[in-house]
Amino acid sequence: MGLSYLVYPGAHHTRFHHALGCMHLMQKAVNVLRFKGVTISEDEENGLLIAILLHDIGHGPFSHAMEHSIVNNVSHEEISLRFMEELNAEFNGSLTLAISIFKKEYPRQFMCELISSQLDMDRADYLKRDSFYTGVAEGNINSERLITMLNVVNDQLVVEEKGILSVEKFLIARRFMYWQVYMHKTGVVAEQLLMGTLKRAKELVQQGAKLNCSDALFYFLFSEINAENFNNETLTVFSKLDDYDIVAAMKDWQNHEDFVLSNLCQMILNRNLLKVKLKNKPIKSSELKMHSEALIKKHKITNHEASYFVFQGKLTNQAYQNNFQKINILFKSGKIKDIVKASDQLNLKALSKPITKYYMCYPKKKM
Amino acid sequence: MGLSYLVYPGAHHTRFHHALGCMHLMQKAVNVLRFKGVTISEDEENGLLIAILLHDIGHGPFSHAMEHSIVNNVSHEEISLRFMEELNAEFNGSLTLAISIFKKEYPRQFMCELISSQLDMDRADYLKRDSFYTGVAEGNINSERLITMLNVVNDQLVVEEKGILSVEKFLIARRFMYWQVYMHKTGVVAEQLLMGTLKRAKELVQQGAKLNCSDALFYFLFSEINAENFNNETLTVFSKLDDYDIVAAMKDWQNHEDFVLSNLCQMILNRNLLKVKLKNKPIKSSELKMHSEALIKKHKITNHEASYFVFQGKLTNQAYQNNFQKINILFKSGKIKDIVKASDQLNLKALSKPITKYYMCYPKKKM
Amino acid sequence: MGLSYLVYPGAHHTRFHHALGCMHLMQKAVNVLRFKGVTISEDEENGLLIAILLHDIGHGPFSHAMEHSIVNNVSHEEISLRFMEELNAEFNGSLTLAISIFKKEYPRQFMCELISSQLDMDRADYLKRDSFYTGVAEGNINSERLITMLNVVNDQLVVEEKGILSVEKFLIARRFMYWQVYMHKTGVVAEQLLMGTLKRAKELVQQGAKLNCSDALFYFLFSEINAENFNNETLTVFSKLDDYDIVAAMKDWQNHEDFVLSNLCQMILNRNLLKVKLKNKPIKSSELKMHSEALIKKHKITNHEASYFVFQGKLTNQAYQNNFQKINILFKSGKIKDIVKASDQLNLKALSKPITKYYMCYPKKKM
Amino acid sequence: MGLSYLVYPGAHHTRFHHALGCMHLMQKAVNVLRFKGVTISEDEENGLLIAILLHDIGHGPFSHAMEHSIVNNVSHEEISLRFMEELNAEFNGSLTLAISIFKKEYPRQFMCELISSQLDMDRADYLKRDSFYTGVAEGNINSERLITMLNVVNDQLVVEEKGILSVEKFLIARRFMYWQVYMHKTGVVAEQLLMGTLKRAKELVQQGAKLNCSDALFYFLFSEINAENFNNETLTVFSKLDDYDIVAAMKDWQNHEDFVLSNLCQMILNRNLLKVKLKNKPIKSSELKMHSEALIKKHKITNHEASYFVFQGKLTNQAYQNNFQKINILFKSGKIKDIVKASDQLNLKALSKPITKYYMCYPKKKM
Structure with a gap:
């Protein structure tokens, strides 16, 4: 989870x-x-x-x-x-x-x-x-x-x-x-921060910065692994990686000199996350820009660096994916029907419609 | 229950x-x-x-x-x-x-x-x-x-x-x-049999037949109590009535000479109930008639007597009764909306539509 | 229970x-x-x-x-x-x-x-x-x-x-x-009252008094059934007897003219039981006599009748009945030992000693 | 736990x-x-x-x-x-x-x-x-x-x-x-191995060997902290230490060149622990010596090094510590008694007697 x-x-x-x-x-x-x-x-x-x-x-x-x-x-x-x-x-x-x-x-x-x-x-x-x-x-x-x-x-x-x-x-x-x-919006923002942490760590490592972490984690920070170059060696290293590597690294990195990396790690470790707003409509870019510019100005960071703390995204869920796979109901008569048609009252068709929500994350005031 | x-x-x-x-x-x-x-x-x-x-x-x-x-x-x-x-x-x-x-x-x-x-x-x-x-x-x-x-x-x-x-x-x-x-259809038929038992007992008592039962139960079998004549005495007698009176009476009546009463009691006590069919459409009267006539012929009973064992009914449920009372949701903005409108995906309107099912009961073969 | x-x-x-x-x-x-x-x-x-x-x-x-x-x-x-x-x-x-x-x-x-x-x-x-x-x-x-x-x-x-x-x-x-x-002392006194009720009902029936109850219950009140005369007919009647017969009878008998029977039934049905004292030593007969005499005087009843409301008894429990059957423990070595000897610390021998407690029941003041 | x-x-x-x-x-x-x-x-x-x-x-x-x-x-x-x-x-x-x-x-x-x-x-x-x-x-x-x-x-x-x-x-x-x-004996041996790991790591660090680990953990490996020298700085460092530091270190140390350290870490991480025997009597030193010598011979290690894998210990439990603190029972009479005296049957005195068990750990054959 x-x-x-x-x-x-x-x-x-x-x-x-x-x-x-x-x-x-x-x-x-x-x-x-x-x-x-x-x-x-x-x-x-x-x-x-x-x-x-x-x-x-x-x-x-x-x-x-x-x-x-x-x-x-x-x-x-x-x-x-x-x-x-x-x-x-x-x-x-x-x-x-x-x-x-x-x-x-x-x-x-x-x-x-x-x-x-x-x-x-x-x-x-x-x-x-x-x-x-x-x-x-x-x-x-x-x-x-x-x-x-x-x-x-x-x-x-x-x-x-x-x-x-x-x-x-x-x-x-x-x-x-x-x-x-x-x-859950708090879980989502935490996950985004974690992904940001690793992305930032990759950037830094690939620029030659020194980052303490386990050998296995370093392997994945240093090399860009994708479906094509994922070989047996990769698998062996991957098998050595677990939550301990990630958390131990973040505990070290929270004191790193890089503003982005250290702040991301601190946010997760101290459970002092970004603010998050959840909406039914897409986020206005002006709103995002406002938060981004304030952060850039305050901390004298680049646009790219700010994007780790001010960003948007969307969440989609389709409770019943009837286009892919059906849940088939077997009637006593021997007939088989998709649950959407078999259900007498509950409008399951509604559950087949994907629902999308939009979120925006930005720093709390005291950052 | x-x-x-x-x-x-x-x-x-x-x-x-x-x-x-x-x-x-x-x-x-x-x-x-x-x-x-x-x-x-x-x-x-x-x-x-x-x-x-x-x-x-x-x-x-x-x-x-x-x-x-x-x-x-x-x-x-x-x-x-x-x-x-x-x-x-x-x-x-x-x-x-x-x-x-x-x-x-x-x-x-x-x-x-x-x-x-x-x-x-x-x-x-x-x-x-x-x-x-x-x-x-x-x-x-x-x-x-x-x-x-x-x-x-x-x-x-x-x-x-x-x-x-x-x-x-x-x-x-x-x-x-x-x-x-x-x-549940088995629960429904059992309840119908119980109601039939008491209805039959009333008929017999009011025709002067002798039925063993508690004084409190006899009071309600003998007199037709309705909202108008329900007085303080009725309340006192009512307070004395519980499941023990009903079951003890049925245990006695299962040996009564009346074909209808004894059969109803035996069915409930031995959990040997009527057959029941549940349908989405109303029961055809011809189907009902067929079962009824077979029973009349077999046991030489009247149409009225047969109606205790062959009958139909309907079940209705409206999961959300939005016409009567609403469940109101309070939004952070202070606005209040009915749950039907507040819910984003689940088609709760569907739950407001009453669902009706039709059932028919008739005896098992060995009756 | x-x-x-x-x-x-x-x-x-x-x-x-x-x-x-x-x-x-x-x-x-x-x-x-x-x-x-x-x-x-x-x-x-x-x-x-x-x-x-x-x-x-x-x-x-x-x-x-x-x-x-x-x-x-x-x-x-x-x-x-x-x-x-x-x-x-x-x-x-x-x-x-x-x-x-x-x-x-x-x-x-x-x-x-x-x-x-x-x-x-x-x-x-x-x-x-x-x-x-x-x-x-x-x-x-x-x-x-x-x-x-x-x-x-x-x-x-x-x-x-x-x-x-x-x-x-x-x-x-x-x-x-x-x-x-x-x-539990309240459970014990309730059980004693129930046994008293049936004993009294037997006495009355065998003296020719009229008592309403189911045929099955009457059978056992009227005849003294023991291991010798318990025959197939007895078994059939016994199979018809359940809690409903007993409770329905008590509901009727609570208004019976016999002082003992009606009082016993009322006590159970209204959960208005006798007082009970639990002691580690046998009850002094003088204490019992005091309560008994007070009751006899107050209600002008016989000694025998009073004994339904004032009585003593004992409760015995032996948590581990090592004289009858043992619980055998199989050790890895293949040896088998009684749990009393196998247990290293807990003094299970203590659990083999029967514990006896003594109780006395007598009416509450308002009886 | x-x-x-x-x-x-x-x-x-x-x-x-x-x-x-x-x-x-x-x-x-x-x-x-x-x-x-x-x-x-x-x-x-x-x-x-x-x-x-x-x-x-x-x-x-x-x-x-x-x-x-x-x-x-x-x-x-x-x-x-x-x-x-x-x-x-x-x-x-x-x-x-x-x-x-x-x-x-x-x-x-x-x-x-x-x-x-x-x-x-x-x-x-x-x-x-x-x-x-x-x-x-x-x-x-x-x-x-x-x-x-x-x-x-x-x-x-x-x-x-x-x-x-x-x-x-x-x-x-x-x-x-x-x-x-x-x-539980498996839990006990795992805990002993963990303590051994840290003890060995201390030895190595204090001898000048290089060990990867978090700064906080290194602090405690390098300095001998006891009740006297435990100061505010120590407290701050201590507060930074958690399971992640220990496990991440062991994941690194499992490949360390030191025979003892790497073996201890591997045993815990792969849940491939020592054998353990539990007895009611003290372990014979000859038995211990036999296992120890075999290990020394096989791996050409010192006596001290072998002691990380072959050792004994004892477990003591006193279920009720009546000498320190009592559990006092308040009787209805107002009297207060220690539970040991208040309990009527269960020999709680037995629970006050400390129970000691002895264990011996030694490597599995394939080590």
Whole structure:
């Protein structure tokens, strides 16, 4: 959950907990489906368990923030896949089936859907877990019931008619968690500051400045890693990187002579963040300019330097992505319908419309 | 929860628990509002606590089913009021303020709304409690947060802007519990059978048949009680009536010589209920007739007698009753908007549209 | 839990819940033991599940109180056995193995111990359940861990060394629940009054007085049923008896002309019980006599009649019954020791010493 | 909880959570005592809240392990006091009363006991919290009930008679958590390795070797800090030290050329710890010598170097420290007795006897 603990102090659970939780739910799903007559071989079961256990292994420290700062647009899924392939070589091909499921190449589509879809075991675990640890009870979902309602028709994952309301509830809860937790404005600004910190550190390192940090972190600051040049050595170094490298570096850098770097680090470490305004309409550039100029004047910094403290952005969420993947409902009659059409009252079409919010960040007065 | 335990065996909580729970939440609400600067005198606080503690005291055994069988269209609210007035006489007028709040006559409207509105302490307790005891996790709400978000503007109850998502969640949960629990088809048919049992018992008693039952129950079977003739004596007898009278009577009546009465009682006691079909369209009368005629022929009973086992009905729910009462959201700007307009994405207008479902009940084959 | 809800209003769980819970734990125990290499055939598994599901079916209304009032010293275990035998006849012998386990005749002793011993699935369920519903958190036990620590050596149930502290905890929790809940003085006096009510009702019926009650209850009031004359007819009538019969009867009898009967019923129904004093030493007969004589004088009743309201008794508990059955601990070395010897610090010998407390009940002043 | 998460992966809660929890319980305790007529002024209340909020602020990274490695026998309580005094200067004396309570100098003894005694708010929080996050349900205590039973007689904290069983339960749970969690052998060996790491790092730094680490950590490695030379500068540096410094250092040091340091770091980071044997009797020196010599021979290291991997130690626990402080029970008669004498059956005297266990650590074969 990145820096969400700055908003929800209870949110100290780890990716390890999540990986175990997903695997636990996958075991339940396999049992439920077998009980309903779906054939799942032992190899397939192992493939499912391995794939879900490792699906997030490619996440760097502080999760998503790293995908656009430590590396350049290399998704955590790509890195997870790299790790699985490396492990597959080490374990003589015993992850082949798992990899095929993870890459959505395995012919039995429902297995791929259990790993990644709008109703996968990943979400079934993290929504419940994050709701629990943040204390945001509204995001709680009934994973157990959702799983009990799963079935398979023509190798596609479906939810039985009796579970319609639970699916609706799941989508609503996801939307709730999105805005209340994952996109909480304080969490968002903290994440932006963290990305700014790493971007600034890269700039400085690449200009030849001296920055204390671990060897692994230095590797990623010094070289621009992208999907093309991400090789086995990169993977090894990446595996050594965790939250400790980042925080220890920031603790050192908070006293660095660079105005931008030291201020960014202090803001995060002392939880003394930027101000943030959230709006339904795009931010006026004049407003942004006003804050930017005041900062430039006060601290005699450049436009570029000021852009680390005064910036805008947007948040988008589509609670139900009906263009990509559907959640299919199986009726007693045998018919299958998308949840949007199956739901009798709740206007789920509304949930398919992406919602965009705009934010602007700028320094508090005392900066 | 009436006979819901036939569907959700854990649902054995009592009205006493609910009354205590409501009072507990009311204490929290009073604290929150006072903390925000709303003046509530000690007398008003006591009034609120008494009114919520007693708001359901007029419920007969098995709740709502009784309002149209034991008595003729006397609502439990009317009977609750009778009890409060009786207690007020006994306690020298110390319930006067509570009664005024309960009757919605007290000038400070928010106090009346805390007792009865779309976001009252009654619902804040029973949704959470029923969700817990049935195990239907989807209906769980965050009562504590909802209460923390309450405020008062111009003596009207409002929810602060930060609580919009929690209110949405509350409405969705209510709708969920409505269809999944309160209107569960097995619960509905059990309730209809119970009402049929009492209706039949009345018919028989009024025709002079001998029926064993408690004196209190006999009083209501023998006399047709309605809002006009419900007097103090009636109230005293009513207060003696509870689930034990009804179940003990059914246990005796299951061996009664009347075909209808004994069969109804056996169905409930042995949880061997009628079949029930739920549809989105009205039931065709031909379908109903077919079942009815088969039963008449098989058991040589009258049309009227058959109507206890073959019947139709409809279920209606409007998750958000915007025509009656609104849930008002207070924005930081000071503006107040109905939740339907305040909510950005979720099409709450859809929740304001009443949903109707139609059901038909008829005997299982072996009857 | 009999009348414990008069003390702990949350304690409204039922015997049905307990039966399902025990069966659930038994399934876990079977899985754990099989995982450790203990052979349990499918027939044996079914036997265990049936035996635990039905182990309490012979309990009458309000549990233990009935064993010495409704019937004369016929234990609920004997009646459970009768029911199982009846069901065995109906189901063509398919309960034979279950009955053999229940009667402790099955050669594989650990199976009998899973049904009934100091660490059986019965206790593993009810301690946790009663702790939960009463809110007495101190009685909570870790059933899951206890079961995970089970093993079998020479067909005897043992607990692995790692579980010593959990067993100690279990014994302490049991002792806690015993004194705080099961032997709570208010619960004890309520139970005594209930037994007195039924005893008095029997006296009156056998003297020819007219008492309204269900046919089933009348059967047991009119005839003295004991282990010898308890026949199949008795079993059928017994199966019809539940809490509703008893409470409905008390609701009627509270207005009976007999001073003793009506007063006893009123006390229970209005939760206006006798006073009770708990002491470590036996009650002095002079003290008892004083209260008795005052009552006799005031109400002009006989000595015998007064004895329903003024009486003494004792409560005994031995937290660990080492003379009957031991809880055996399996050490890594292979050695097996009784928990009393295996526990390093906690003086469990103390828990083997029976504790006796003495109580005296007498009327409140206003009677 | 130091490194307990290596045993109980859920144990990721922080000292911040604990501080808030203690303060929450203290508020409850103040309310309960005031309700019972104990006078507590607003200043005293603030003093209590401040003292409990800050009581653990002097803990270094990984808690107790630091008291004998980062510093030389400076207890966390002394450092907490330093921080409070510093804050008192900053806030113009507004912590004076809190400090007086914390130092046990405040004349009203029960206030000091609420902060630190055998039944203080510290333990009331951490036992429950640690039990929850480890999943060791047996350690759960009923903090709420314990607090409700508190009272004050002659300015001394007492527990009312009704709470005897809850106190017993509390002592048993503490003992349980002690052995099952705090003194879990894997946790103990990890803590020893961590202390060894820091001790070795000190040796190397003081011999002039180059070790990468944060400035704050280097300060404590380079200088021997003890109670005498711990000055304001030390306090400032200490406040900058947290888990991140230690782990980041170990991540670097795992590749250090020193055999001892790199091996210690690798063991902790890869959770590939030493073997550990737990015994009731002291370890034989011959056994220790055997392991030590094998290691020396295999790796050609000195005796001193081997002592980081082969060592012994002892664990002591006294569940009830009756020589220091008593838990006093207030009887209805007004008499006050120590819990050891007040408890009727449970041999609490046994809990007053210190229990000692001996352990020996040595490398796994593949080292």
